[in-house]
Amino acid sequence: MLTITLTCAFIFYQTLVTTAKLLNLRALRREVPVEFQAWYDPARFSRSKAYLAANTMFSLVAGWAGLGCLLAFWFLGGFQRLDVLVRGFGRGPIVSGLLYFALLFAAHEVLSLPFAVYHTFALEERFGFNRTSAPTFILDRLKEWMLTAFLGLPLGWVMLWCFTRFGALAWVYAWLAVAAGSLTMLYFAPKFILPLFYKMTPLAAGEARDSLTALCAREQFPLRDLYVIDGSRRSARANAFFTGFGRNKCIALFDTLIDKHTVPELSAVLAHEIGHAKKGHIWKSLLASQASLCGFFVLASWIVPQPALLAAFGVTRFSYYAGFVLFALALRPLGIVFSVLSCYVSRRYEFAADQFAARAVGDPEPLISALKKLSKDNLANLMPHPLLVNLQFTHPPVLHRIAALRGRFGVTEPAEQAPLTGT
Numbered sequence: 001m002l003t004i005t006l007t008c009a010f011i012f013y014q015t016l017v018t019t020a021k022l023l024n025l026r027a028l029r030r031e032v033p034v035e036f037q038a039w040y041d042p043a044r045f046s047r048s049k050a051y052l053a054a055n056t057m058f059s060l061v062a063g064w065a066g067l068g069c070l071l072a073f074w075f076l077g078g079f080q081r082l083d084v085l086v087r088g089f090g091r092g093p094i095v096s097g098l099l100y101f102a103l104l105f106a107a108h109e110v111l112s113l114p115f116a117v118y119h120t121f122a123l124e125e126r127f128g129f130n131r132t133s134a135p136t137f138i139l140d141r142l143k144e145w146m147l148t149a150f151l152g153l154p155l156g157w158v159m160l161w162c163f164t165r166f167g168a169l170a171w172v173y174a175w176l177a178v179a180a181g182s183l184t185m186l187y188f189a190p191k192f193i194l195p196l197f198y199k200m201t202p203l204a205a206g207e208a209r210d211s212l213t214a215l216c217a218r219e220q221f222p223l224r225d226l227y228v229i230d231g232s233r234r235s236a237r238a239n240a241f242f243t244g245f246g247r248n249k250c251i252a253l254f255d256t257l258i259d260k261h262t263v264p265e266l267s268a269v270l271a272h273e274i275g276h277a278k279k280g281h282i283w284k285s286l287l288a289s290q291a292s293l294c295g296f297f298v299l300a301s302w303i304v305p306q307p308a309l310l311a312a313f314g315v316t317r318f319s320y321y322a323g324f325v326l327f328a329l330a331l332r333p334l335g336i337v338f339s340v341l342s343c344y345v346s347r348r349y350e351f352a353a354d355q356f357a358a359r360a361v362g363d364p365e366p367l368i369s370a371l372k373k374l375s376k377d378n379l380a381n382l383m384p385h386p387l388l389v390n391l392q393f394t395h396p397p398v399l400h401r402i403a404a405l406r407g408r409f410g411v412t413e414p415a416e417q418a419p420l421t422g423t
Helices: 002-026 042-075 078-087 092-126 134-165 167-196 207-218 255-260 263-278 281-303 307-312 320-331 335-361 365-377 386-392 398-408
Strands: 200-202 226-229 240-243 250-254
Touching: 002 042, 002 307, 002 386, 042 078, 042 092, 078 092, 078 320, 092 134, 092 320, 134 167, 134 320, 167 200, 167 240, 167 250, 167 281, 207 226, 207 263, 207 335, 226 255, 240 263, 250 255, 250 263, 255 263, 263 281, 263 335, 263 365, 281 320, 281 335, 307 320, 335 365, 335 386, 335 398, 365 398
Parallel strands: 226 250
Antiparallel strands: 200 226, 240 250
């Protein structure tokens, strides 16, 4: 019974996502929204729609292929066969568990690699976004795998050790250990992890640095440094992000962002990132993630030992390592509820950070201009369907953000705004 329930849940989840994405395609308009008519000519607007269609088809093929591989592995007894294989080495429950995790991860990477190659070197290349060379792509993958092994194997060892040693209180120790590891990684990310993938240099002296530094001082925002990262080596897309915490926090600006935006626009983008920190979004998100991690271990301590879970996936002998993998899989369809909630909260945070940025620079127009440039340069879908927004969007659609900025500051033009349904 549980096998049928879980199978239906997986198929329902993928069907729901598929429906949302197809509705998103059907919702495309023929005309450029009034707000963007000075930014999108008809050719570029058609190109943005073609990009959305190509990305949508790619994601649907990848999603259904992934589900098909999971169900095939499941019903052909893959979880059981893998368990027999790792037990055959006679290395004990913890080493066997780490091997179980590693082999499943390796299989996932082998299956997903062709899709990653196609997305980077075919789809993104076709629309002018890709700047990643084959050697860079390969080196990035090798670094990701080594980083996963370096960080994941010790955390997996600690988790399995706690559950094999501490019984009913194992979830407490496992949660504390994994939480400590994730916080440590977050703290040291700007210094040790990001430089593995990007060349990071302090923003050079000049008008931009003077303006951004003055903004930080005016907002009493202590910052270790403003970094420029060489995002142009991999993509034509522009971005900025906040990373680290405590005394080790920094804001990274892509070189593509600096090249394409004016100093007032850069100040507005930086103010937006500062707004997330000043309004407590960083800590709130961090606490929420740790609370969900705690909930995962609490539920796991109760559900993993249940014989029905392993039996539903065809595994005949109990082990914590197989139980954790299967429990995480079983939670995936239920994750839609948490995804909708977390996306909703994230969109609220983005609205609040936008308002902070507009107040910090004294005018909403620089941020509005930056949002328009980013949308144009990234061929963004200007009016996504509300169902897809609710399911997957961590940022509000750009027209909603502009409407909120103009409404908050009493600006009455231009005329057309998208309805705020679904945000």
